[in-house]
Amino acid sequence: MKKILPRKNIRTLKPYEPGKPIEELQRELKISVKDIIKLASNENPIGPSPKAIEAIRRKLKKLNRYPDGGCFYLKKKLGKKLGxxxxxxxxxxxxxxxIDIITKVFxxxxxxxxxxxxxxxxYKIITKTRGAKVVTVPVKKEAVSPSISVFKYDTDKILAAIGKNTKIIFLGNPDNPTGAYLGKKELSRFxxxxxxxxxxxxxxxxxxxxxxxxxADTxxxxxxxxxxxxxxxxxxxGLAGLRIGYALANKQLASWMEKARQPFNVNMLAQVAALAALDDSSHMVKVKSLIEKGRKFLIKKLKELGFDVVETPANFILFSFKGISSTEIFSGLLLQGIIVRDMKPYGLNGLVRVTVGTMRENRKFIEALRKLECSKLFPN
Ligand SMILES: Cc1ncc(COP(=O)(O)O)c(C=O)c1O
Structure with a gap:
């Protein structure tokens, strides 16, 4: 009898590994949820605008209806804001x-x-589901000071990798987990x-x-x-849980992408929450200044503790410590109820990624790291 098998490119695909749910960690460590600090998925630590939450509440009784498949009001508002x-x-x-739609279309x-x-x-996973070939170009690590470095795109090598079959170049700007990004001039040149x-x-x-x-304003x-x-x-x-994002492109590209999407791909709650969030610029200012303050605090404290830091312009930082592996750091923090990301699966050996949290969370993280460092360097 013939076996049922997926396409070859699906068989060989390594799936995305999500972080542990907080509830599962609580069960394993026998600690209460409120004691667990999740700094693992580059989320906004203070949540969405209260206006977005109110808009969701008002819409709950309408959930028997399909959402607006064309996101009419949201596109209008975004369009006006962006020109x-x-x-x-x-x-x-x-x-x-x-990303899925782009690969499906092209x-x-x-x-x-x-x-x-x-x-x-x-970028890799979805490309592979389409059966297309992934060509990789390593990022470069550059020292900014003895204990601080950054990852940079190697744009010359990216350009050199373009061949007759190249269809798409994905560039996180800034990317996750490296934080690599192109400034105004580099982007324009590229x-x-x-x-x-x-x-x-x-x-x-x-x-x-x-x-x-x-x-750059792109x-x-x-x-x-x-x-x-x-x-x-x-x-x-701060609306990661509702799943809503968008593409900006010239009308021709956008129309092809529109053709290939599911008719009701953006749910009703996400649409009203996004509309309300766009109106709350003061919440955005609050989020941005909290992240900025937290990022500076974490970099300063990590340096003081003797860690090597990879800075990014976003809400996450990478760090390492000679003599303590990233897996030891990850599990040592996990045992203290703090979830970060071990970067080993990304090939960034030794590095751990931490998302900037609230100042309370940042302080607890640093305290846990201090304890871990002491126990590793000076075991009894
Ligand atoms: C670089 C980058 N692109 C895209 C995404 C996905 O974002 P979304 O929640 O809109 O799917 C993430 C999420 O972590 C990301 O880090």
């Missing part, structure tokens, strides 16, 4: 879904996709040098949290025929 037309915008069930098995190594895992028949996906999931004045890039910008309500807007 674009609704036809330049494609809404998705998180920007993850937009890739077949003869194509190649360039991603940096390491990069946001979904886009000019890219062939016009290669689609550049600029993933700006962390826009809204990036404080650098060198961070809306005008949608005039180019080969650029797709990804944005999300998951990070700065």
């Amino acid at each position: 674009l037309d609704s036809e330049n915008i494609v809404m998705g069930n998180g920007s993850d879904e937009i 890739l077949d098995e003869s194509h190649e996709v360039i991603v940096s190594e390491p990069a946001f895992l979904e 886009l000019k040098k890219c062939p016009k028949d290669v689609i550049i996906v600029l993933d700006e999931a962390y826009r809204g949290l990036v404080a650098s004045s060198d961070y 809306v005008t890039c949608t005039k180019r025929r080969n650029v797709v910008i990804l944005r999300t309500f998951s990070k700065a807007y």
Whole structure:
């Protein structure tokens, strides 16, 4: 009898490994949920705007209805805010879904996709589900000072990797987990040098949290025929649990993507929450300043404790300690109820990623790390 098998590229696919749910950790460690601090998924630590929560509450009784499949009001509002037309915008069930739609629209098995190594895992995973080939270009690590470094894109190598079958280049700007990003001039140079028949996906999931004045306003890039910008309500807007993100692109690209999406891909609660969140600029200011303060605090304290730090412009930091493996750091913190991410599966040996939390969470994290460091360096 013939066996049922998935396509070959699915058989060999390594799935995305989600972090442990807080409740599971509580069960394993026998501690109460409120004592667990999750700094593992680059989420906004204070949640969405109260206006978004109120909008969701008002909509709950309408859940028997389908959502607006065209996200009419949301596209109008975003368009007005960004100086674009609704036809330049494609809404998705998180920007993850937009990555899925882009690959569905443009890739077949003869194509190649360039991603940096390491990069946001979904670029590779989704590309592979389409049967296309992933071409990787390593990021470079550059020292800023003896204990601080940053990851940088190797744009020359990315450009050199473009071949006749290259269809898409994914570029997190900034990327996760490396924090690599292109400033204004680097981005402009890169886009000019890219062939016009290669689609550049600029993933700006962390826009809204990036404080650098060198961070480009990319809306005008949608005039180019080969650029797709990804944005999300998951990070700065704190709506990760509702799943809503979007693409900005020229009308031709956007119309092809519109054709390929599910008819009701963005749920009703996500739409009203996003609409309300866009109106609450003071909440955004609060989130941004909390992240900025927390990032500075964590970098200072990690340095004081003797850790090596990889800075990013977003709401996460990477760190390592000579003599203590990332897995030991991860599990040592886990035992104290703090969830971070071991970067070993990304090939970043020794590094751990921590998301900036509330100041209370940041202090608890540093305290737990101090205890862990002492117990490793001076075991009884
Ligand atoms: C670089 C990057 N892009 C995209 C996403 C996915 O965002 P969303 O929640 O909109 O699917 C993430 C989430 O962590 C991310 O880090």
